[in-house]
Amino acid sequence: MGRQLGFIVRELLDKKNYLDWSVGVKTYLMGEDLWDIVESMDEPPKPKDRHAFKYWRSKNASALHAIQISCNTDAFSKIRDMTSAKKAWDTLEKEFNSESESESEDDDEVKIPNDQYQQYERFHKALQDGDRNATKEFITQYPDAVRKKITTRTRMTALHVAATAGHTEIVETLVEKMSPEDLEMEDSSGNIALTAAIIYNADFKIAECMVKKNKKLPTMLDQEGTMPVVLAFQYCHTEMGRYLYSVASMEDLILPDNLKHAAELIDQAIITKCHDVALHLLQLCPLLATTFDLSENTPVYTLAVCPRGRPLKFWQKWIYESIVIDGDRVIKEIYTKLSTNTKMNSDTELHGEVWSLQSVAMHFDILGFKKIYKMKLVHIQYSALLRQMCEETKKLNKTQISRSDIIDALFDAAEEGHFEFVESILKSNPDLAESYDESSRNVFMVAVQYRQAKIFSLIHGVGSKLSATNHVDDDRNNMLHMAGLFLPPPQLDRISGAALQMQSELQWFKEVESVVPPWTHGHTNNEALTPRQLFTREHKQLLSAGEKWMKETATSCTVVGALIVTIMFAATFTLPGGNDEKTGYPKFLDDKTFILFIISDAISLFSSTTSVLMFLGILTSTYAQDDFLKSLPRKLMIGLGTLFLSIAAMMISFCAAVSMMLGDNNSWVAFLIISLSSIPVTLFVLMQFPLLIEIYLSTYRPSIFGRKP
Known part of the structure; x- marks a missing residue:
C-alpha cells in the first residue's frame, strides 16, 4: 500500500505527521479537481437527481479512496465504514490534528452561523471567480462578512481569498468596507492579506490599495x-x-x-x-x-x-x-x-x-x-x-571585525573572483591583507588556489607582500603549493581543450614562482611534497587528457593536410587546358588567371606540407609538463594556421582553374561554382579559427597577471 501512495504523500498518516500529511493530500486532491468534495458545505445531491448524484458519487469515491490509501492501519480504522470523503477528512482532522481544536476556539470570527454556510460557500466561490456583483450583493446583505474567516481550515478572510486570486477590483471593494485594523487579520499561517498577495501573485495595485488604508x-x-x-x-x-x-x-x-x-x-x-x-x-x-x-x-x-x-x-x-x-x-x-x-x-x-x-x-x-x-x-x-x-x-576595530563576517566575506569574494569587492575592502582596511581563513591561508593564497588572476595581482599593491608570500598554512603549504593544487575552477571550463587548460595551469605556477621567495621552491608540506611534486601529482590526469587531446587533434589535421598535399602536388602536373603539343608549354600560360592558379597551388602545397610536419612534430613529442607551456601550443598554432592557409589557397586554385576552363561565355556558371567553393573555407573558419586565436592569445599575449595595484 505504501508504494502505491508514493506519488500522493511521503508518509502514511499517523499521530505525528498530520500537518504535513494534510498538505500533501490536499495538494493532490486539488490537482485532481477533487478538493471541492471535501471542502464543500453543501448537502450532497439526492439520488433522484440522477446526473448530479452520479457525478458527485464518482468524485466522492475518488477523493475517499485517495484519503483511505494515505492512512496507516490505525488511521484507516477510524474511517473504514465511512462513505463520505468530507466526513472522513473531518474525522481524521479531529482525531490526529492536535492543533485544530485550539485553532478553532481561539478566534470567534471563524464561526459562521449554521444557517449561513451555503451563502458563505457561494460568497467564497464569487471571490475566487472574481464576480464583483455577487460580492457586492453579499457584503451588502452581510456587512460583517468582510471581518469573518470564511474558510474553516486555512482561516482566510474574504480579503485573503480575493488577494490570493488576484482580483483587484474585488480587493478594492472589500478594503473600502474594512477598517485599517481589519487588514491586519491573519490566516492559519499567520499571514495578513498583503502577505498572501505577495506570495501568490505580484499585482502591484492590490498592494497599493491595502497600504493606502493601513500604512x-x-x-x-x-x-x-x-x-x-x-x-x-x-x-x-x-x-x-x-x-x-x-x-x-x-x-x-x-x-x-x-x-x-x-x-x-x-x-x-x-x-x-x-x-x-x-x-x-x-x-x-x-x-x-x-x-x-x-x-x-x-x-x-x-x-x-x-x-x-x-x-x-x-x-x-x-x-x-x-x-x-x-x-x-x-x-x-x-x-x-x-x-x-x-x-x-x-x-x-x-x-x-x-x-x-x-x-x-x-x-x-x-x-x-x-x-x-x-x-x-x-x-x-x-x-x-x-x-x-x-x-x-573603516570605523570598526579589530575586535568588531572579528565578531562580524567581514573576513568571511573577503575570502568568499576572493574565491568567487569578485575583484571590485576585494580591492575596495583591502583599500579601506589594509590590515585585512594579513587576515586568515579557517585553514590559516591569506587572501592571496586563496586567490591562487581558485585561480583568480586579478585578485592575485593586488599582491603587488599591498605593503605586506613579503609577509603574504612567506606565509604557510596549517598543512605547511606555501603560496607555491597553492599553485600546485588542482580543483578545476569554473573559469578553467572556458578554456578549449585539456592541453590549453594544462598551459594555463603552468602559467599560474610560473607566475607564482616568480613572486614567492626562493626557499618556497624546495619547501615540503605535511605530505613531504615540494610545490613541483604536488603540481605533478595533482595534474597527472589533466596531463594525460592534454596529451590525448593534442594527439587526436594532430592526427585529424594530419589526415586533412596529407590529402591537400596529394591533391595539390597532382594538380601541378595536370594543368587546366593541358599542354601545347608542339612546345609542351601550358595552353593558358599567357592568361593572368593561370598565374593565379600556379601561385595559389604552390602556396597550398607548401603550407599543407608545413602543416603536416608541425602535426608530426606534435605526435612525436615527449609530452613533458613544460612542453605544454609554449612548445606544443606553438606547433599547434603553426599547424592550424598553415592548414587554414592551404585550404584557402586550394579553393583559390580551384576557382582559377574553373574560370579558365569555362571562359567568358559561361561566367555565371563560374560565379556560381566560385560562390559554392567559399562554403568549406567559411566552415573551417567558423570551427577552427577561434581555436587558433585562443592558442595565440594564451601563448603570446601579455601576462594575465597584471602587476599594477
Missing part, C-alpha cells in the same frame, strides 16, 4: 518574523518591493529591535539587483552594513557573494564602456525619490550625458542596448553601495 502593513511581522516589504523582494516582485519600501515607515524600519529585518531587506534588495533600495536604506542607517540579518549574514557578506553575471562579449564590452552615466546624479535621484515616497520604476531611464547614437540605440533596443545600459546603471549603484559599506568598515 503599517509594509513593516508588520508575520509568524515567521518576516516583513511584507522584505517578502516582496524575496519573491522577486521588485516593483511591489520598491513601492512598499517607498511608503514604509523608516522610523519603524530602523528601530533597534527591527535592525535585523532592515538588514534582511538590504540583503534581498542586493540579491534582486535593487541596489537603489539597499543604498538608500544604508545611507539612513550605515550601521546596517555589518548588522546580522535573520539568516545570520550581513549585507557586506551578501554583497561579496552575490553573483555578478556572465562576462560580456567583446562588442558588448565596447558598448558598455562607451555608455556615459552621471553617477552622482543617479545616486541623488535615488535618495530624492525614496525620501519623498515617489514610486520607483523598475524601468531604466537615461541619466547624464549620453551621446546621440546611444539614445537611438536605447529607443530601438539595438544590439540589446537597453540590457547593457541597465547593467551599467546597476554597476554604478553597486559601486556606490560598496563604497558606503567600506566607509562603515
